[in-house]
Amino acid sequence: MANIIDTNNANSQMDVNNANELTDINNIMNRRTDVNNINGRISTCIEIKMEPSVDEKKKWERDGVIYQVLMGLCVNVTVLGPGMGFGYSAVAEPAMRAPKTDDLQLDADQANWMATVTALAIPIGCLLSSLVMRRGRKVSMFATSLISLAGWVTIYTSNSYEQILVGRAICGISMGMATIPTTVYVAETVSSKLRSTMVTWTSVFTAFALLIVYIFGYILRDDWRLVALMCALFPVMAIALIVLVIPESSLWLRDQNRPEEALEVMKKFRGIPKDQPAPAELLFELKPRLQKKNQNLLQHLVKRSSLVPFVIMLSYFFFQQFSGIFIVIYNAVAIMDKSGIQIDPYIGAVLIGASRFTVSLLTAGISRKFGRRIPSMISGVGMTIFMGILSLYLFLAENGTVMPDNGVIPVVCLMLYIFMSTLGYLIIPFAMVGEIFPPKVKDILSNLTVAIGYGFSAITVKMYPDMLRLMSMQGVFLFFAIISFVGVIFILLFLPETKGKTLREIEDMFSKKKVFELPTEGVVEERVAPNAVGLLRN
Template sequence: MALCANVVVLGPAMGFGYSAVAERAMRAEKADGDLQLDAYQANWMATVSALGTPIGCLLSSVVMGRGRKISMYVTSLISMAGWVTIYMSNSYVQILVGRSVSGIATGMASVPTTVYVGEIAGPKWRGTMVTWTSISIALGVLIVYIFGYIFQDNWRLVALICALFPLCAIALALLVVPESPLWLRDRNRPDEALEIMKKFRGIPKDQPAPAEVLFELKPRQQKKNQNVLKYLTKRSSLVPFGIMVGFFFFQQFAGIFVVIYNAVIIMDKSGVQVDPFFGAILIGIARFIASLLTAGVSRKFGRRIPSVISGIGMTIFMGGLSLYLFLIEKGTVMADNGVVPVICMVMYIFTSTLGFLAIPFAMVGEIFPSKVKDILSGMTVALGYVFSAITIKMYPNMEKLMNMYGVFLFFATISLIGVIFILLFLPETKGKTLREIEDMFSTKKKVFELQSVAERVVEEVIVPTPVDLLQRN
């Protein structure tokens, strides 16, 4: 079911890489009078998608209240509508509309899927399975790069093929994927929740649910209405919010999404001797492999070490590419046959995925206090995508002003400053409970630590029986 849920991510994720493979075909002269874009319009084609993404992030929290299954269905429906609109576009405005709709779907895609997988997975597999969303995003980008390589001159066909993925996701959401049992539990539908949870845990219908399953479905204690603004202004909320917004700032202004959105054009202008579309595929492969490694690296080394290594790698490879292009600009003859730019670009994406690209998205689910997690996580990711839209829109002007080597030197500099930021401010959350993470930013650490110890002692002594759980239900 987790794999089926992650199919929902593929179609929206392709929107990240579509502008990279479609821009050259859209800007080429058409003998049949088909739609043609200039450089300014092509840049807006990429930017409007990034502008729609934060809207989707905020919208997902609203739709998720109607159900995890419904949110996945709506996300896929919006994604398919965006791709079909692009395919049928006969004007520049229609392309912008299609790309905007696709961007909204991109913003909506990851949160419901991650939450659903987290709610259905057992404790042993949960930490690994929630990373499948980032893997699915990387796979979606790689697939659209491959389609762009095969159909280099047919951006309409690429859009149409991309529409097939959300169509499959709609079928899975309607026919295969059940609703989250925890969502059903919170909506006072315990019988349905228990039936579905027994399926997920491999328990036959005619057998009673064991204690651990009943414990998973134990209703949460209802709290009285409290002032959310009060919790938003606490130090335990403001400090992690500032840290995460800063992390997303360095993530985006280090050029990660600029490279993803413009991979083919950047490869073409960087002196690469291979087909730029094939170079984009290499970038997609590097990101996909790194996303597979990220879960294990983060689980073993935590958050800070991979982030620091990631930033250092980004600085080295962007700085190396900048120096390479600067030397060529000054007339130096390189005997590498364009191998160095390929290595620098691929390794930049690889190292960025190990830390700067993946870890901020993972940390928003654990660093904020539970009372304001939904609000602050949505706001943080939305701001991250706003930064993305700004960098994508600025990129052509920066290239004209600073030349390509100047832009890459800027990205390298921001990456280095980001490393310093991580060393000074980013907390380590490895091995800590959500409560302990919250206590790191609180002014009452000692009190919380004593309470935490007391609670652990009580939990070790008092073990609820199945009868107790049923009575509490």
């Protein structure tokens, strides 16, 4: 018995010595010791894994940022083809209405319906997107690009007015499908530091698409068919990127009970090599929120965390659409011509597109620094001021007042209106729908919100000719100014700030639960795959 005790004491002393000798090593290594009792013998198996240095972690973070930016650019290419549909009627209508003997000719009512049918089809695309997105974000973007391609080819090959309407309706469906998948994809994959900026890229690319189609219209002003064919090239490019480059969203993979793939994709987006352990914060980001058992979709939809943001976003889209933003987009050439602006209306449309694109780039940076509320309020105040000035200018001019500005004031007011609208009202709502809804209902509520928003757009586009007859141009602009100002009051009272918050924290803002604190754990050993995957599943 004494010998056994002595042996145990010796083993204990040896363990203490080994521990002392490994004290310094443990600062830079992960050490896992498994003690197995086999046939009365104690065997110690030590697995040592080098902990990454500070420089390596910085490199991973830098690689992750680069990958996030590249993927953000790639997925937003899918917006270009559909986005050109917003500006196509503005540049194609004059060519379609011009007298000709060898091609189709539309009257004023037919030209208005060409724009209206697109606006009516957009909500259908939004609702269709909510169904397709459940099959995957990549599938949704692929379907969007394919439908966009079909729409442009239909317009290019049109032999009748009815076929043009069919092509425009198909393009409208793709326009409705384009916004949400890209915004949601970015919101689900990029880090919270970059999300405030990158979720605005969908609007940036839409503005870029508008600029491109306005340039096409200026260069090819007499050939609406060739403009449509040029627009068809961009969905082809998007399809190639979706098939060959873009991975599936990590959060969608997680929700489909595919945690291994979700973890692999998320590590790519964070720049972590495959053979390295996943940090605790990454696993926490992928860990689904605990839900009550047997809750169906309707129960998730009627939660406070779903209903409150839904009402807020619907209100914001109402003020966006009835402040005239999309009326100016759809009727850019005609509005430039009727506002007393003494320049080529096609060049004016290009200026509108260039202004919107430039400011959308600026808004991406402003949104990262100032969030959602401040740019939105500044945007509404600016729109109110410049629409009011333009309305007053046209009123005075119509009543015989001679203006010595040679048409400069309308140009400045319209350009500044475009500037201010893009700063907030145009971009912020589309950016927020990708981040403000809980994961369980994001597919449905984000698309439903945008669908109703575009429903507002269809109403305003169809109402515009009647408003013009009843109120004249200055009255229409005054109406836009009033709605913009009321929108500022709404934003001040109700719009939440999401800047710098994780998706989990945003959801908690609208529920009664406290924000869940991130555990202060260190690096989780990914080599113990069942534990890591189990954390994602539980």
